[in-house]
Amino acid sequence: MADPAAVPVLTIDGPSGSGKGTISRLVAERLGWRLLDSGALYRAVGYAAGEEGIDLSDAEAVTRCARTVKIRFQPSADGGETRVLVNGHDATDELRTETAGAAASAIAVIPSVREALVDLQHAFRKAPGLVADGRDMGTVIFPDAAHKFFLTASAAERAKRRYKQLKDKGLSVTLATLQREIEARDERDASRPVAPLKPAEGAVVIDTTGMPIDEVVAKVFAVVRP
Numbered sequence: 138m139a140d141p142a143a144v145p146v147l148t149i150d151g152p153s154g155s156g157k158g159t160i161s162r163l164v165a166e167r168l169g170w171r172l173l174d175s176g177a178l179y180r181a182v183g184y185a186a187g188e189e190g191i192d193l194s195d196a197e198a199v200t201r202c203a204r205t206v207k208i209r210f211q212p213s214a215d216g217g218e219t220r221v222l223v224n225g226h227d228a229t230d231e232l233r234t235e236t237a238g239a240a241a242s243a244i245a246v247i248p249s250v251r252e253a254l255v256d257l258q259h260a261f262r263k264a265p266g267l268v269a270d271g272r273d274m275g276t277v278i279f280p281d282a283a284h285k286f287f288l289t290a291s292a293a294e295r296a297k298r299r300y301k302q303l304k305d306k307g308l309s310v311t312l313a314t315l316q317r318e319i320e321a322r323d324e325r326d327a328s329r330p331v332a333p334l335k336p337a338e339g340a341v342v343i344d345t346t347g348m349p350i351d352e353v354v355a356k357v358f359a360v361v362r363p
């Protein structure tokens with residue numbers, strides 16, 4: 138079997154609404170590499186725990202849930218959005234809500250939950266390469282990645298982007314509430330003691346405020362050169 142450490146990894150970390158999800162998908166498509174949406178794993182654990190009636194502050198019970206939950210990414214038949222199956226149930230729609238984001242952020246502070254997801258994340262590292270999207274991809278999960286990026290944007294712009302994303306998907310939200318929720322989530326992600334949100338050493342930091350998507354992709358490929 139090929140040595141996973143020999144498989145190239147490109148990490149894209151950053152706060153919510155920084156554009157990392159879209160950019161990671163486009164970069165992975167262009168390189169023909171696999172994509173790891175690590176946020177979806179935390180969202181899935183938060184969701185599964187909620188479904189089981191587990192109190193999200195009960196570290197032991199949430200950890201048990203993280204160790205046993207079955208998460209499967211299923212490319213959609215019509216080339217559309219990848220579906221996420223949680224314990225066999227298509228939870229894609231539930232996972233994209235800000236409630237799921239807040240639940241993910243709440244359980245993501247538990248060190249044993251993070252540990253429970255490490256092997257699962259490493260298993261995505263397969264030839265010809267991996268683009269890993271998250272908060273700690275370059276700092277903790279793939280510290281040996283060949284290329285590391287950290288995307289940021291102003292809080293107001295990140296809230297506006299998330300607002301548009303959620304609206305486009307038919308979810309009802311208000312911009313002011315969303316901005317408050319996003320700021321609370323980012324504050325928790327950045328201040329937690331384990332794997333806090335921060336640029337990895339040597340990461341290329343791109344402020345995407347006011348920048349069109351293709352310009353951000355171009356900045357990534359100015360560094361990577363396929």
Ligand code: C5P
Pocket residue numbers: 153175176177179180238241242243245270271272273274322326
């Ligand atoms: O990226 P996304 O918004 O889907 O992530 C949801 C939450 O999951 C984040 O706010 C963060 O708390 C957590 N997360 C994490 N580490 C990652 C990815 C996501 O702690 N690598």
